[in-house]
Every structure is written in C-alpha cells, then in structure tokens.
Amino acid sequence: MAYSDSARAAYNSDLEAIREAGLFKEERYIRSPQAASIEVEYPAGAPGRTVINFCANNYLGLSSHPDVVAAAREGLADRGYGMSSVRFICGTQDNHRRLEERLTSFLGTEDTLLFPSCLDANAGVFEAILGEQDVMIADRLVHASIVDGMRLCAAVRDTYKHASLSHLEEKLQEHQDKRRRLVITDGVFSMDGDLAPLAGIVELAEKYDAMVFVDESHASGFIGRTGRGTHEHCGVLGRVDIITTTLGKALGGASGGCVSGRREIVELCRQRARPYLFSNTVAPVIVSGALKVMDLVQASTERRDKLEANTRFWRAGLERIGLDIKAGESPIVPVMLYNARLAQDVARDLYDEGIYAVGFFFPVVAKGQARIRTQLSAAHETEHLERGLAAFERVGRKYGILGKNKDEIKDMYGL
Amino acid sequence: MDELKKAILDYVTHEYLDDDGGETITADTQLISSGIVDSFSMVSLKRFLEKKYGINIPDRDASPEAFDTVNRIAALVERLRKGN
Structure with a gap:
C-alpha cells in the first residue's frame, strides 16, 4: 500500500499539533443564501439557527440580490x-x-x-x-x-x-x-x-x-x-x-x-x-x-452610501459602549481584545447571542493583537446593527472589558 | 556586546521595529518565533548580512531557527566568515 501507516501517523500528528496550537479550522454549514441574516448549522448536525452575519465580505449586499x-x-x-x-x-x-x-x-x-x-x-x-x-x-x-x-x-x-x-x-x-x-x-x-x-x-x-x-x-x-x-x-x-x-x-x-x-x-x-x-x-x-x-x-452609489452610513453607525456604537476598536473608515472594524483566548471566548459568546463574528489571533495577526473582526454590509439594516451592539455590550460587560484600553485588558488577561 | 552583534541589533531594530520606539529588543529576543520578523521579510536581513560581511548564506543555513535571535545570527555570520 502506497499510503503507509507511517505516513498516516505522521499526518495525524501534524493535525494534532494544529489542534493543540488552537489553530484547527472548522467549517460552519450555512443553510440559506448569503445575507445579513443567515441560518447556520453549527456544530455539524445541530439544528439550524438564525444569526446576524458580521463576518462576510458581502460589503454591498449583492451576493443574493x-x-x-x-x-x-x-x-x-x-x-x-x-x-x-x-x-x-x-x-x-x-x-x-x-x-x-x-x-x-x-x-x-x-x-x-x-x-x-x-x-x-x-x-x-x-x-x-x-x-x-x-x-x-x-x-x-x-x-x-x-x-x-x-x-x-x-x-x-x-x-x-x-x-x-x-x-x-x-x-x-x-x-x-x-x-x-x-x-x-x-x-x-x-x-x-x-x-x-x-x-x-x-x-x-x-x-x-x-x-x-x-x-x-x-x-x-x-x-x-x-x-x-x-x-x-x-x-x-x-x-x-x-x-x-x-x-x-x-x-x-x-x-x-x-x-x-x-x-x-x-x-x-x-x-x-x-x-x-x-x-x-x-x-x-x-x-x-x-x-x-x-x-x-x-x-447608483446608493449601496456604497448605505454601507458608509452603516459603518459610521457601527463604529460610533462600539465606541459608545466602550470597546477598543481600530480607528479607520473602512467597513472592516476590528474589536481589539489582544489576548487570543479572550478573542475566542468572546466570539463564542457572541454566537450564543445570535451574532456571527470571528476571532483572529497569531499567526494570522501579530502576537498580542488578537481581535474580533467585524465587517459591515449594505444589507445590514439598523435593527441588525442595534442587535449586534447590544450583544457586544452584554458580552463585553461579562468579561469586564468595557471602557478598558489595551494596557488594562492586558493586565486582566495577559497577551 | 561586540561590534558584530551591535551592528545586527541596530539593523534589526531599524528594519523591523515600529518607528515609535515603543518596543525594544536584545540579542536574545526571539525574532522569528515571536512574529517580529516573518520568513517573508527575512530576505532583507539576509541580504544585509551578505553585503556587509562579504559572505554567502546558503538557503540551508538561512533557516528560521538560525535567524531567531541576534546571538544566533551573529554565530552564523562568524561561522561563514571563518569558512570563507
């Protein structure tokens, strides 16, 4: 057999190392067209649930237009x-x-x-x-x-x-x-x-x-x-x-x-x-x-104008509730958490709140720069954004990070 | 610190650290495994060493391990200079 036991063992060992490093990627099955609100089956086999999508590159909301x-x-x-x-x-x-x-x-x-x-x-x-x-x-x-x-x-x-x-x-x-x-x-x-x-x-x-x-x-x-x-x-x-x-x-x-x-x-x-x-x-x-x-x-510029307005609303909202975000003007809005474990925990809790956003950490971003990357869409309505902000506020309060800057979060959770 | 290590440390500081001076490194600071220098950006450091010290660093020697600290880089340069 060309695919030897030793080759299988070596590949399994590589996969285990990826798991141990916390870098194992799993797909989430989406049962609906791409949109601001989607039905997700996660983990595989679980009943589908509807969540608001803050991690698609569907900036203009044209994916399912x-x-x-x-x-x-x-x-x-x-x-x-x-x-x-x-x-x-x-x-x-x-x-x-x-x-x-x-x-x-x-x-x-x-x-x-x-x-x-x-x-x-x-x-x-x-x-x-x-x-x-x-x-x-x-x-x-x-x-x-x-x-x-x-x-x-x-x-x-x-x-x-x-x-x-x-x-x-x-x-x-x-x-x-x-x-x-x-x-x-x-x-x-x-x-x-x-x-x-x-x-x-x-x-x-x-x-x-x-x-x-x-x-x-x-x-x-x-x-x-x-x-x-x-x-x-x-x-x-x-x-x-x-x-x-x-x-x-x-x-x-x-x-x-x-x-x-x-x-x-x-x-x-x-x-x-x-x-x-x-x-x-x-x-x-x-x-x-x-x-x-x-x-x-x-x-028409109507869709990019709406995206711009959504981005301003979202950025202002996150700042108002006291989260630390990367300044800028694009619809990519990183919520900075610095600690990799914290980023994963916050992403999981947001999902439980019906908000789909993903944590990124080293080696995808520099060490000590872990974050939740949120992305806006022209398909988001104000109601979606308000629900998203309310969820971020609840989860942020749970972890005691509202109003905290990088050094304070670092003191609480390390880098 | 000897002159060789200081020259490498100065280069790495200028080439890879943010200009705001908020981060400092020593000869023992891990460069590659800490993410300060990635394998893609390592090429300019290799080119600097080859030009300044008149050496050729073979690909097999330009490993992330050999480039992980200023001390290790200096040891590599010393070895290759003697070899030349």
Missing part, C-alpha cells in the same frame, strides 16, 4: 454551464470580454484580464512581467496570495514597514540599481481595515521610477466617492499601474478575479500568466451575474 440572481439564471440558460476549455483554446465567450471592458471602465485603467480568482491573479502577474534584474517591494501586511505570487517570481524581493512611506523611500533608494521597481500594496488591509497611503506611494513611485501595484479586493465597489476603489479615494485614478481585484467579495461575491492596468502588462499576463493559461476562467453563469453587478454599481 434578486437582479443578480435573475441575471445569472438568464446567463445560465443563454450561455450554458461550463466552457470545458481554457480561455485561449475555446474558453472565451463574448461576455468574458464584455465584463473585462466593464471592469476597465469602472477601475479607470487601460485593459483587464479575468482570472479564476484574485488569488490566481496575484499568483500569475509578477512572474509574467518581472525578471531577476527587477525588484518587488511590498508592504509587510499584504495578502498571503501576493506573498505566494512574489515567491513564484524571479525578481529580487523586499518589504517595507506597514504603511511607512519613509521606509518605502529608503527601499526605493536602495534599489535604484535594478532594471525595474514595483511597489506592492493592498488598497484596504484585510485584518486592520486601514487604507494604504496611496497618494504618497504613487508620488514616491513617480519620484524613483517605480511602478505601483494595488490589490483592491477589500475596496472595489465601495471605497471612494463612486466606489471605484482606494485609488479614487486617494485621488490617484489613472496613476496606479496594476490593480488586482476580486468578484468574490463586494462585486457579487461568487468567484473570479482580474488583473487590470497598463495595456502591455495585461497583454503579457494573457501570454504568460500560468493561472490564466492553464485553468478555466470564470464560468458563464458568474460572468452574467457580474455584468449585472457592474450595472448596479455604476448606476
């Missing part, structure tokens, strides 16, 4: 279920190209190429356009998929302190001897919810002859006055060379991603990016749904 569902249904009937081919053989429909053009127009770029996911876009883009004479300089908190993509690329790798323009400038000076420089950042950072200082980054890049890459997965559709992203918010539309983003969060939430940016860079991805070349792209049904999403997002 009736118009999007209807468009997907029409697309399924009209263009079929699958393509059974990669793009460049016989896997490209006219609708794929239409969606790419809509994304180009929305993001304010020159061209766009769809990928099966944004993880795939990030895995493929660097290798396609950079070689060993070049350098990639990334913010230290970029998403894991960017780290993976950089590891697949032969260019020199370097990093700068999170959001530090002075450290980035030092790095750009240090790497002036390279052929090309690429500064890499997330637009909105997924764990802290803070925005990259993109205006400063673009200025430095122009000063030191570097290109700029931004992953807009937690921004596209709602950051900026018309929701085009961090580059709109920071006033640098048209000055970012490469944007990657996802259709799996605000823009319908199904799956798919893209590389959007300078025409030649996008074309090189079409020629060289391995996740594009060797995998089917986004299924026709998702393309049809995403085209409707683009209609909705470009027709």
Whole structure:
C-alpha cells in the first residue's frame, strides 16, 4: 500500500499539533443564501439557527440580490454551464470580454484580464512581467496570495514597514540599481481595515521610477466617492499601474478575479500568466451575474452610501459602549481584545447571542493583537446593527472589558 | 556586546521595529518565533548580512531557527566568515 501507516501517523500528528496550537479550522454549514441574516448549522448536525452575519465580505449586499440572481439564471440558460476549455483554446465567450471592458471602465485603467480568482491573479502577474534584474517591494501586511505570487517570481524581493512611506523611500533608494521597481500594496488591509497611503506611494513611485501595484479586493465597489476603489479615494485614478481585484467579495461575491492596468502588462499576463493559461476562467453563469453587478454599481452609489452610513453607525456604537476598536473608515472594524483566548471566548459568546463574528489571533495577526473582526454590509439594516451592539455590550460587560484600553485588558488577561 | 552583534541589533531594530520606539529588543529576543520578523521579510536581513560581511548564506543555513535571535545570527555570520 502506497499510503503507509507511517505516513498516516505522521499526518495525524501534524493535525494534532494544529489542534493543540488552537489553530484547527472548522467549517460552519450555512443553510440559506448569503445575507445579513443567515441560518447556520453549527456544530455539524445541530439544528439550524438564525444569526446576524458580521463576518462576510458581502460589503454591498449583492451576493443574493434578486437582479443578480435573475441575471445569472438568464446567463445560465443563454450561455450554458461550463466552457470545458481554457480561455485561449475555446474558453472565451463574448461576455468574458464584455465584463473585462466593464471592469476597465469602472477601475479607470487601460485593459483587464479575468482570472479564476484574485488569488490566481496575484499568483500569475509578477512572474509574467518581472525578471531577476527587477525588484518587488511590498508592504509587510499584504495578502498571503501576493506573498505566494512574489515567491513564484524571479525578481529580487523586499518589504517595507506597514504603511511607512519613509521606509518605502529608503527601499526605493536602495534599489535604484535594478532594471525595474514595483511597489506592492493592498488598497484596504484585510485584518486592520486601514487604507494604504496611496497618494504618497504613487508620488514616491513617480519620484524613483517605480511602478505601483494595488490589490483592491477589500475596496472595489465601495471605497471612494463612486466606489471605484482606494485609488479614487486617494485621488490617484489613472496613476496606479496594476490593480488586482476580486468578484468574490463586494462585486457579487461568487468567484473570479482580474488583473487590470497598463495595456502591455495585461497583454503579457494573457501570454504568460500560468493561472490564466492553464485553468478555466470564470464560468458563464458568474460572468452574467457580474455584468449585472457592474450595472448596479455604476448606476447608483446608493449601496456604497448605505454601507458608509452603516459603518459610521457601527463604529460610533462600539465606541459608545466602550470597546477598543481600530480607528479607520473602512467597513472592516476590528474589536481589539489582544489576548487570543479572550478573542475566542468572546466570539463564542457572541454566537450564543445570535451574532456571527470571528476571532483572529497569531499567526494570522501579530502576537498580542488578537481581535474580533467585524465587517459591515449594505444589507445590514439598523435593527441588525442595534442587535449586534447590544450583544457586544452584554458580552463585553461579562468579561469586564468595557471602557478598558489595551494596557488594562492586558493586565486582566495577559497577551 | 561586540561590534558584530551591535551592528545586527541596530539593523534589526531599524528594519523591523515600529518607528515609535515603543518596543525594544536584545540579542536574545526571539525574532522569528515571536512574529517580529516573518520568513517573508527575512530576505532583507539576509541580504544585509551578505553585503556587509562579504559572505554567502546558503538557503540551508538561512533557516528560521538560525535567524531567531541576534546571538544566533551573529554565530552564523562568524561561522561563514571563518569558512570563507
């Protein structure tokens, strides 16, 4: 038998180590469409219960929007279920190209190429356009998929302190001897919810002859006055060379991603990016749904405006009841608890109160920085938010952390 | 503390700690296992050591264990310098 007893024992030992470290991940089965209020079966086999969802990336509330569902249904009937081919053989429909053009127009770029996911876009883009004479300089908190993509690329790798323009400038000076420089950042950072200082980054890049890459997965559709992203918010539309983003969060939430940016860079991805070349792209049904999403997002700012209002209400409410939150303006609102065990206990008690929010701790975030990450949606109504705040207040009181700052929580629970 | 350790400590402090000065480290502070330096950001430290001390650190030596404290890094540099 090829799968030996020793291999089984070794893998079981690895799994046990993950459990002992408190890092074992379990799925919760959701029995309803994605929404502000969902029916969850947890643990597996338990009766379903309805909870308010504060941990989805469903920022615009479009995941189950009736118009999007209807468009997907029409697309399924009209263009079929699958393509059974990669793009460049016989896997490209006219609708794929239409969606790419809509994304180009929305993001304010020159061209766009769809990928099966944004993880795939990030895995493929660097290798396609950079070689060993070049350098990639990334913010230290970029998403894991960017780290993976950089590891697949032969260019020199370097990093700068999170959001530090002075450290980035030092790095750009240090790497002036390279052929090309690429500064890499997330637009909105997924764990802290803070925005990259993109205006400063673009200025430095122009000063030191570097290109700029931004992953807009937690921004596209709602950051900026018309929701085009961090580059709109920071006033640098048209000055970012490469944007990657996802259709799996605000823009319908199904799956798919893209590389959007300078025409030649996008074309090189079409020629060289391995996740594009060797995998089917986004299924026709998702393309049809995403085209409707683009209609909705470009027709009105109503949903991103409601998300912004919900975010303000939620942030003000958490502060009023005395919880320690990360300051910012994005709909990612971390409630800081610092201690990993406390974060897990609070998340469990919130769930018992009918509030679904997840605790994050080392190694997902730095040691001593454990938190509950809450995420707002345009699908939340004021009643959802008020119930969420009431639950946070009850649970916060139980653990004695209301009105307490980091040092006081640290004194009570340790780090 | 000898000059080698001090140079490494200064580099690590400048390169990896927040600019607010709220955190300090010693030659025994765990860097990798504490999360101060992650394996992804470790490349700049490796490049600094190779350039400053004229050594080549093979991948098999650039392990998280060997880079976990300033003392261990200094020992690695000493060994590779002698080897050269």
